[in-house]
Structure formats: structure tokens, C-alpha cells
Amino acid sequence: MTLLVTGGAGFIGSNFVLDWLGQSDEPVVTLDALTYAGNLANLAGLRGDARHTFVHGDICDRALVESLLAQHRPRAVVHFAAESHVDRSIHGPGAFMRTNIEGTYTLLEAARAHWSALGGAEREAFRFLHVSTDEVYGSLGPGDAAFTESHPYEPNSPYSASKAASDHLVRAWHHTYGLPVLTTNCSNNYGPFHFPEKLIPLMIVNALAGKALPVYGDGQQIRDWLYVRDHCSGIRAVLAGGRVGETYNIGGWNEKANLEIVRTVCALLDELRPDPQGPCARLITFVADRPGHDRRYAIDARKIERELGWRPAETFETGIRKTVQWYLDHADWVAQVQSGAYRDWLATQYGAREAA
Ligand code: NAD
Ligand code: TYD
Secondary structure (H helix, E strand, C coil): CCEEEECCCCHHHHHHHHHHHHHCCCCEEEEECCCCCCCHHHHHHHCCCCCEEEEECCCCCHHHHHHHHHHHCCCEEEECCCCCCHHHHHHCCHHHHHHHHHHHHHHHHHHHHHHHCCCHHHHHHCEEEEEEEHHHHCCCCCCCCCECCCCCCCCCCHHHHHHHHHHHHHHHHHHHHCCCEEEEEECCEECCCCCCCCHHHHHHHHHHCCCCEEEECCCCCEEECEEHHHHHHHHHHHHHHCCCCCEEEECCCCEEEHHHHHHHHHHHHHHHCCCCCCCHHHHEEEECCCCCCCCECCECCHHHHHHHCCCCCCCHHHHHHHHHHHHHHCHHHHHHHCCHHHHHHHHHHHCCCCEC
């Protein structure tokens, strides 16, 4: 028994691999291209661990994927690998089309060939679990009901459109070829190893450096935040008991406006690492809004609770405190990811964005 995990050196993938091997001896093969978002330091805790194999490679490389399936005969593929940042998809959508759509297609075809040749119990047990996002459902108005699994797909950014396309491919490979797929659509994650281009880690690392905290538009956009380890336990539950061909929404029942998130991070930093220059919130700066910015996401997570008994273990208060503390304790990790390429991104994204 083995899992093939794509994108396992990224934020959620690395938390999943660490979490998995923390609770099980079932081996994991991680396939990751180590883009700017992939970082082997996230998996440093597994160095020398015979249960983990790291393969540096691209999910668009069909021959490589086929050889990994043939060599390791995994009982499941857990597919995290993606380009994942909306702002980057606005600046350069091409990589999103390639990895998120062509990469998923390549994995599906390789998995189909592999699964078709299996027999008996191995064929029965095989699963392809596709990790997706609530952003495929588009934006909610203030009084709208939260996204259920039957909400229409209305993606608005190049990122969410590419993830929606990948979800459709996964659905079609089940419907047409019978590939035993599962899809999860999760809300915004936060926690350890989160690359500091996304809201929460960017605010923490900027505040620690005394830099501006850039809030887009009026800061009243709402996201439904989930601690990353709760996402991992949700994926484990779906892998273990999800019905083949079904999708499961995963969320934290935790809608918050961005400005409230930033103020919470500031209050925690004021408590845990007070800045002699003054309260952290003085750094909050309103900047030009993101083009096409979705106003509100909210997940209705009743299906996964009803069918699989899953609920998040963390509240936002416990999860965000752990997260801020993790960044305070891992200054070395933060320094390592703030490479030249990261600085180039900050200049591209925020350099010309005037304070609003
Ligand atoms: P991430 O950007 O932190 O990590 C992505 C990983 O994929 C990186 O390690 C990167 O090196 C790897 N990768 C990229 N292109 C690749 C390729 N062509 N071949 C092999 N590896 C490649 O992303 P994340 O935040 O960990 O998200 C993981 C998955 O979860 C994505 O599919 C994303 O759409 C989904 N998701 C993310 C969130 C969130 O809040 N971050 C919420 C819901 C769903
Ligand atoms: P992000 O972490 O990029 O996730 P997503 O766009 O996938 O939801 O952004 C979360 C929210 O925070 C989103 O509404 C955009 C906003 N945001 C800012 O206000 N300032 C920033 O510098 C960033 C990166 C995001």
C-alpha cells in the first residue's frame, strides 16, 4: 500500500504528507516540480525516513507519471499539484492552464491506463483524489446561502477557471471511463508552511519586518478560513470513505472579512512579539483592489459531516494563534523562502500599486 502525492512540497501537500506519516506507516511517494511554491525544507522532517520517497518532476511528464505508477503501484493518487495564487494568475495565466488543466489531464490518462490494467482487489481499491477549491463556484452576495456541492460553477479568475476545468476533467474521466475518482472543494487554508504571497502569511512576515500590510479595496471581502491540518483530516476522511464519483466540500464554518483577519493577526503579534515602534495595525495600508475580486466565499460542509463524520478540530482563534506562533518560531524558514524570486514578485504585485 502506497500513496502517490502530487504537489507534496507545497503548502497543503507538505502538511498532508507530514500528517499522513505522523499517523500511518503507509509509504508516500511525493511528485513535485519544486516551482517557486514548492520547498523541500517543508519535508525536512522526513529526511532519512524510508517511508517517504521524493521525486523531482512535472505532472505534465506522462512517461514519468506512468513509470511511478508502474514502479510503486500506489493504491491512490492524491493530487495537490497546481499553480495556486489568484494574483499570479492575473499577471500570467499560462502556467495555470498548463499545470492545472494539462497536468490534471496527464495524470488522469496515466491513472486510467494503470487502473485499467489492475485486477481484483487492487482495481477495486484504487482511487484518484483531486484536491480543488471553493473558488470554482464564483462569488456569493451577502445574503446568499453557502456553497453546496450542487452549486453552479461560475469561476471568475484565471486560477479558478483552470481549477474548474480540472474538476470537469476529473468528473468526465469517471463518467466516461469509470475511473474511481473523488473530488474535494475546500475553502481558504492557513497554517504552517504557507508561502508568504497569500494573505495571512504575507501579513505576518510584513508586520515582523515593519512593512506595510496591503489590504485590497475596502478589505470587506469574505473568505471561509480553515486550518490546514483540518483540511488534511478532511481529505483523509474522503479517501477512506468517500463515495466514488462524488464531490465533498470542506470548510471551517468560519467566514471573516479580510480586514478582520489582518486586525486579528496584528493583535496576536502585539501580544506575542510587541514592536517598540507601536501597534502593528498602524501598518495597515489600503491598496488598489484585485481585478475581478470575488466578494464572498462560504462553504456548506454538511455533506462531509453527514456522510463521513468530519468536522474541523480547530476554531479560528486556536488555529490562527498556532499559525502566528509557528511563523515566530520559524524565522529560518521565512528567510529561506524570501529569495530573489520572491522579492521580484513583491515588486511586480505591490510596487506599482498605489495606496488607495
Ligand atoms: P502551493 O502553491 O503551495 O503548492 C503547489 C505545489 O505544486 C508546489 O509544491 C509546486 O512545486 C507543485 N507544482 C506546481 N506545478 C507543478 C507541476 N507542473 N508538476 C509537479 N508539481 C507542481 O499550493 P497549495 O496552497 O498547497 O494548494 C494545493 C492544492 O490545494 C491546489 O490544487 C489548490 O488549488 C488547492 N487548494 C488550495 C487552497 C488554499 O487555500 N491554499 C484551498 C483550496 C484548495
Ligand atoms: P489569498 O490569500 O490570495 O487567497 P484567495 O485569493 O485565493 O482567496 O487572498 C485572500 C484574500 O485576501 C482575498 O480576498 C484577497 C485579499 N488580499 C489582500 O487584501 N491583500 C493581499 O496582499 C493579498 C495577497 C490578498
